[in-house]
Amino acid sequence: MTALLDADLLVGRDIVTGARLSGDDVAVAVAGLGIGGGLVTSLRALLFDAPSGNDEARAVAAAHGWWAAAGVDLRDPLTALAEVSRAASSDGTVRAVRLALDRQAVPVTAPGVRAVAREATAAGLVLLAEGDVRVVGPALAGLDATVVFLDAHFYHLGDFVLLARDEPGFHASTRLLGDVDGWELVASDVGAERLVFGSRPGWFEAAAVVDRLAASDLTASQRALVVEGNLRRLLGAGATA
Amino acid sequence: MIVDVHGHWGPWFFSTDVADAAANLRVMDRCGIDVQLVSAVEAVVYDPLTGNPALVPVLEATGPRLRGLLVVDPRDLSLAAAQLDELLPTGLFVGAKIHTHYAGSPGGSDAMAAALTLLAAHDLPVLVHTWGEEILGLADVVARVDGVRVVAAHLGGPAWQLTPSAASRTGRLWFEPCWSTPAPGRIRWVLDRIGPERLMFGSDSTLIHPAVTLGAVRASGLSAAEEELVMWRNATEVFRL
Numbered sequence: 061m062t063a064l065l066d067a068d069l070l071v072g073r074d075i076v077t078g079a080r081l082s083g084d085d086v087a088v089a090v091a092g093l094g095i096g097g098g099l100v101t102s103l104r105a106l107l108f109d110a111p112s113g114n115d116e117a118r119a120v121a122a123a124h125g126w127w128a129a130a131g132v133d134l135r136d137p138l139t140a141l142a143e144v145s146r147a148a149s150s151d152g153t154v155r156a157v158r159l160a161l162d163r164q165a166v167p168v169t170a171p172g173v174r175a176v177a178r179e180a181t182a183a184g185l186v187l188l189a190e191g192d193v194r195v196v197g198p199a200l201a202g203l204d205a206t207v208v209f210l211d212a213h214f215y216h217l218g219d220f221v222l223l224a225r226d227e228p229g230f231h232a233s234t235r236l237l238g239d240v241d242g243w244e245l246v247a248s249d250v251g252a253e254r255l256v257f258g259s260r261p262g263w264f265e266a267a268a269v270v271d272r273l274a275a276s277d278l279t280a281s282q283r284a285l286v287v288e289g290n291l292r293r294l295l296g297a298g299a300t301a
Numbered sequence: 302m303i304v305d306v307h308g309h310w311g312p313w314f315f316s317t318d319v320a321d322a323a324a325n326l327r328v329m330d331r332c333g334i335d336v337q338l339v340s341a342v343e344a345v346v347y348d349p350l351t352g353n354p355a356l357v358p359v360l361e362a363t364g365p366r367l368r369g370l371l372v373v374d375p376r377d378l379s380l381a382a383a384q385l386d387e388l389l390p391t392g393l394f395v396g397a398k399i400h401t402h403y404a405g406s407p408g409g410s411d412a413m414a415a416a417l418t419l420l421a422a423h424d425l426p427v428l429v430h431t432w433g434e435e436i437l438g439l440a441d442v443v444a445r446v447d448g449v450r451v452v453a454a455h456l457g458g459p460a461w462q463l464t465p466s467a468a469s470r471t472g473r474l475w476f477e478p479c480w481s482t483p484a485p486g487r488i489r490w491v492l493d494r495i496g497p498e499r500l501m502f503g504s505d506s507t508l509i510h511p512a513v514t515l516g517a518v519r520a521s522g523l524s525a526a527e528e529e530l531v532m533w534r535n536a537t538e539v540f541r542l
Contacts, residue, residue, distance in 0.1 A: 089485070213481070218316030238481050238513040240319050240328055240506065265483035271516030275331050 063096025064270070064287045067188065068210050068233055068258035071120050072103030072113070081262045083120035089262035093270050097126045098291065101158040101188070105131025110143045118153055127295060129156035129188055135164050137172025141179055148183035155295040156186040156208075161196065168199045181205040186294050192216065197223040197230065205229050206294055208256050214239035217246070224250040231294070233258030234269055234286065243276050243286070252282035256290045303334045304536040305511060306396075307428060307454055307477050307503025310359055310367065311342035311352075319507035322359050325367060332511040334504070335533075336542065337367055338428070340398040344372035353384050360393040368542070369394035370428060374404040375412035378419055385423050395540045397427040401435060408453075409438015414446060421449035426539050428477065428503070432458040436467045444471035450539055452477050454503060461487050465494040475539055477503035479514040488521035497527040501535040 073080045081089070083100070090096075100121050105113025114130045121128035130147040132140035147154040157180040161168055168191075177200050180187055187207040189196045194216050200207050201223065212220050212232035217239070224230040224246075235258045237243055246255045257273070259266035278286065312320035319325075329337055339360075344352025349372045360369050371394045373381040388394055397420050399406070399413070406412040408431055420427050429451055431439055436457035443451045452475045456464050461484065464476055476499055478488050492500060502518065504511035523531060536542065 214317070215315055221316065236482060238509050239315070239317050240324060240508075240510045241317055245316065245318075262485060265485045265487065265517045265520055267520035268483050268513040268516035271512040271519060272510055275328075275510060275512035 064094050064257050065291045066090070066095050066098035066259055066261060067208050067256050067291050068235060068260040069098045069100035069126060070103055070260060070263055071100060071117065072107070074103060074263065075107060079263070083124055086262045087124055089266065093261065093266055095259070095261060095266065095270075097124065099127045099129050099156055099188070099295070101129040101131045103131070105143075106133060106158065106160045106163055110136075110139055111146075114143060114146070114154070118150075121153075127156070128154045129158045130154050131158050131160070132176055133164060134159065134161060134166040134170060134172045134176065137170070137175060140172055140176050144176055144179045144183065144185070147180075147185055154185075156188050158188040158190070159196070160190045162191045168195050173199055174203070177203055177205055184296075193223070193232070194219045201227055207231065208233055208258070208294070210258055210260075211236055213237070214242040217242050221246065221249050224254055230254065231256050231290065234273070235259055235264060238268065238272055243272070243278060247278055247282050252278060252285045253290055255286045256294070257287045302533040303332070303502060304533040304542065305329070305334045305337040305504045305506065306452060306501050306536045306540065307479055308337035308339040308367070308506050309342050309345065309508060310339040310356060313342055313508060314346070317507070322363050322367065324507055326363065328506055328511060329366065332515055334511060335366065337504075337506070338370050338396060338540065339367050340370040340372050345398065345400050346403050349374055349377070349384065350380060353388060357388065357391060357393060368540075370396045370398040372398045372400070373416050373420065373427070375399060375406035375410070375416035376404060378415060381416065381419060385419070385425070389423065389425070395542060397425050399427055400430040402430060402432065407438060408435035409442055413439065414442045417442060417446040417449045417451065421446055424448070426450040426452065428452045428454055430454050431456070433460045434463065436460060436463050437470070440467035440470040440474050443474045449473060451475070452501065452503075452539065455480055456487070456491060461491065464491045468495040468499055474499075475535060476500050478517065479503050479505040479509060481505075481509050481513065483513070483517045485520070488517055492521060492527065497530040498535060500531050501539070502532050
């Protein structure tokens with residue numbers, strides 16, 4: 061069986077729950093679920109200090125054979141832009157930039173949002189976007205951006221599909237698409253290429269996503285894209301993870 | 302053997318194609334669910350006047366794998382009383398369903414107490430949606446309504462850590478864990494505090510794919526004895542299946 065790659069690995073401390081997870085903790089969380097790695101972001105970068113947090117993410121990624129995503133804090137869009145530049149010059153070590161507007165209480169209309177998205181896109185970096193796809197999606201449209209919406213919920217699936225029809229770079233994470241036919245609807249309407257496995261292990265009951273995958277009506281080739289192929293394509297990653 | 306105490310029949314207003322009861326049965330087969338207790342979506346989200354009777358021919362056609370939950374709006378107990386008199390003799394309904402949000406009747410409200418009193422008079426167990434701190438108010442109401450048997454759906458959602466406190470207030474309140482955004486380790490945490498006699502499996506299908514909650518249950522690592530109680534025995538005893 062192909063190892064699952066997860067676009068939504070997170071390390072650090074969540075200030076809402078007070079929970080802390082190190083890279084080793086996340087590795088324990090994925091053990092037994094068939095998740096072999098993925099793209100990791102630091103909550104320190106998203107919530108406190110982006111430069112040192114992103115160093116943390118890179119160290120965790122290196123230690124576990126994962127990829128790193130840069131977290132940017134849009135409360136400080138100048139540093140956020142600098143972190144995008146640092147990610148772009150990382151010689152492929154960092155391949156994505158994570159946006160977390162709700163965590164940072166930043167409105168989607170803040171100028172820094174589109175500025176960071178534009179810079180990241182120009183640098184060939186993937187955007188990982190937390191939050192309501194109906195709100196964040198339109199803000200990232202029209203930029204030719206490649207985006208994975210990490211919190212795309214099946215309640216909002218129709219809106220994601222409408223966005224994705226117009227935006228070839230828009231992708232949905234599997235995590236909250238836990239309805240009866242959401243994965244299948246994405247595959248049939250905009251293509252299985254637009255669905256990326258994400259389960260936020262350690263922070264979310266990732267087994268629920270793994271079991272939804274097992275129960276899906278995707279074909280074998282569609283599954284291969286969702287669990288591994290799409291993320292590798294987005295990251296331009298021939299490298300193992 | 303799996304009994305699912307939280308199912309629905311009928312179309313949802315989201316982008317999902319599950320209106321036909323065949324969707325219930327197909328997903329039940331996929332997930333190994335033998336019996337599902339279903340309420341009509343129309344009765345939950347719009348009007349029990351039309352929604353409850355619409356379920357009758359569906360239950361007649363599908364046979365015993367789908368059993369009915371009659372939706373009660375605590376704000377209209379005259380309708381509820383009339384429908385109980387009319388529909389319970391069909392033998393198709395094994396319980397009631399109250400959705401606190403759609404019915405504008407929080408778990409701890411006087412209207413809820415009156416509704417539970419009516420259902421207790423019919424010796425009919427009831428599945429009650431719970432979200433947030435209302436799970437405690439519901440527990441207090443259950444404690445003072447003689448004989449009523451209530452299953453608290455969703456464990457209060459994001460307030461799931463209040464479940465042990467709710468369980469301590471009455472022995473006639475059981476719990477059901479479905480949630481589209483399950484926190485990691487939640488079911489084991491709850492089980493270890495309330496005991497397996499108080500938890501029973503529910504999916505919220507066809508809103509949520511049963512695999513989501515089955516995955517969360519799997520992650521809890523049930524013992525054989527716990528599995529028997531949680532996956533079917535508690536349900537068969539409370540709903541007298």
